[in-house]
Amino acid sequence: MPLCKRTDRGWKITTDHGVSMDADWIISTAPAPQTAALMPDGVSFADDLARPKMQGCFTMMLGFDHIIPMDWDAGWGASDDAIGFVADNRQKPNRALKQTALTIHAGNAWSDQHFDHDLDEIQQQMKRRLFELTGIDASKASHMAVHRWRYANVNLPAGKACLLDQEKGLAAAGDWCLGGRVENAFLSASALAREIFDVI
Ligand SMILES: Cc1cc2nc3c(=O)[nH]c(=O)nc-3n(C[C@H](O)[C@H](O)[C@H](O)COP(=O)(O)OP(=O)(O)OC[C@H]3O[C@@H](n4cnc5c(N)ncnc54)[C@H](O)[C@@H]3O)c2cc1C
Numbered sequence: 001m002p003l004c005k006r007t008d009r010g011w012k013i014t015t016d017h018g019v020s021m022d023a024d025w026i027i028s029t030a031p032a033p034q035t036a037a038l039m040p041d042g043v044s045f046a047d048d049l050a051r052p053k054m055q056g057c058f059t060m061m062l063g064f065d066h067i068i069p070m071d072w073d074a075g076w077g078a079s080d081d082a083i084g085f086v087a088d089n090r091q092k093p094n095r096a097l098k099q100t101a102l103t104i105h106a107g108n109a110w111s112d113q114h115f116d117h118d119l120d121e122i123q124q125q126m127k128r129r130l131f132e133l134t135g136i137d138a139s140k141a142s143h144m145a146v147h148r149w150r151y152a153n154v155n156l157p158a159g160k161a162c163l164l165d166q167e168k169g170l171a172a173a174g175d176w177c178l179g180g181r182v183e184n185a186f187l188s189a190s191a192l193a194r195e196i197f198d199v200i
Contacts, residue, residue, distance in 0.1 A: 001016070002014060002015045002016065004026055006168070006169075007022075009022065010022060010023055010024045010025070010169055011023045011024075011025075011026050011169060013026070023169075024169060025169045025170070025171055025196060026169065026170050026171070027170075027171045027172065027173065027192065028170075028171075028172045028173075029172070029173050029174050029185075029189065030174070031054055031150075031151035031174060031176060032049055032051075032052040032054060032151075032158065032172075032174065032176040033054065033151065034151070035049055035172045035174070036049040036050060039170060039172070040168075040170075042168075043165050043168060043170050044165040044167070044168070045163035045164070045165055045172065048158045048159075048160060048163050049158070049163065049172065051156065051158050051159070052154055052156055052157055052158050052176040052177075053154070053155050053156035054150075054151040054152075054153065054154055054155075054176060054180075055108035055109070055111065055112055055151075055152060055153045055154070055155055056108065056111040056112050056115050056148065056149055056150050056151070056152055056153075057084075057105050057106060057108055057111045057149045057152030057153060058105070058106040058111050058114070058119075058122050058126065058146060058147070058148055058149070059103065059104065059105050059106075059146070059147045059149065060102075060103075060104040060106075060123060060126045060127075060130075060138075060144070060145070060146045061101070061102070061103055061104070061143070061144070061145045061146075061147075062100075062101065062102045062104065062136075062138055062141040062143065062144055063099065063100075063101045063141060063142055063143030063144075064099050064100040064101070064140065064141050064142060065099055065142045066099060066100070067090075067098070067099060067100050068100040068136060070088055070100075070134075072088070073087070073088050073091035074086060074087045074088065074091070075133075075134070077107055077129075077133065078107055079107040079108050079109040079110065080107055080109040080110050080113075081106075081107045081110055081129065082106050082107070082110055082125045082126050082128075082129035083104060083105075083106065083107070083126065083129045083130055083133055084105045084106055084107030084108065084110065084111075085104070085105040086102060086103075086104045086105075086130070086134065087102065087103045087104075088100065088101075088102060089101040089102065089103060102136070104126060104130060105152075106122070106126055108152065108153050108155065111148075111149075111152070115148070115150070119146050119148065122146060122148075123144070123146045126138075126146070127139065151176075152180070153180040154175060154176045154179055154180035155180075157175075157176055157177060157178050157179045157180075157184075158176060158177045158178075159177075159178075160177055161177055161178060161187060161188055161191035161192075162177055162188050162189075162191045162192035162195060163177070164192065164195055164196070164199075166199055171192055171195075171196065172192075173185075173188040173189045173191070173192040174188055175188065
């Protein structure tokens with residue numbers, strides 16, 4: 001992990017490879033729990049960092065050698081279900097897929113409950129539930145992968161666009177400030193950029 005040392009002029013950062021650089025600010029855009037672990041004791045926004053509640057998500061990707069006839073583009077399940085969301089990638093803009101490809105998210109609450117389970121077991125449960133809900137037989141897929149995301153969504157954001165300790169030159173931004181969508185990651189980072197430009 002890089003070593004960060006406070007100096008009279010800001011921060012001196014030394015990387016694991018021994019490269020040193022000076023910085024006015026250190027900004028973390030890692031998820032809130034990881035940012036909390038990275039920040040030193042006494043940072044002014046420690047309470048704001050402790051507030052966000054983040055949720056996990058398992059994602060299963062299925063690729064088929066053929067087109068599965070479907071009369072829907074996307075479907076929502078429940079947060080406490082093995083299937084929370086299914087998207088037919090052929091229906092996304094600017095795709096010209098000649099075979100069916102599905103992105104399938106487990107519900108966030110279900111993912112948290114099963115977070116430490118074996119990925120093979122998760123895959124079996126998601127496949128079984130997908131079949132129950134949609135009739136799609138995942139065992140016919142020619143490509144299958146499952147990924148575990150620990151901090152995938154935010155069900156309680158920090159409630160501030162960004163966090164900043166002007167005295168210490170430390171700041172944080174991310175979707176967890178405002179809510180778990182990519183737009184919020186952008187809005188949080190732009191708010192932080194504006195605040196930093198205002199104070200320098
Ligand atoms: C499976 C999935 C599907 C999604 N689908 C959608 C969607 O359809 N629409 C939508 O709007 N949003 C979607 N999102 C949410 C969207 O991806 C996030 O809102 C967005 O990526 C948040 O951006 P961010 O920069 O705040 O955090 P992230 O993109 O999570 O970036 C955080 C970065 O911090 C790095 N990091 C973590 N810890 C450390 C550390 N200790 N040191 C250094 N670096 C560290 C991570 O490697 C990562 O690169 C989805 C998220 C997931 C997981």
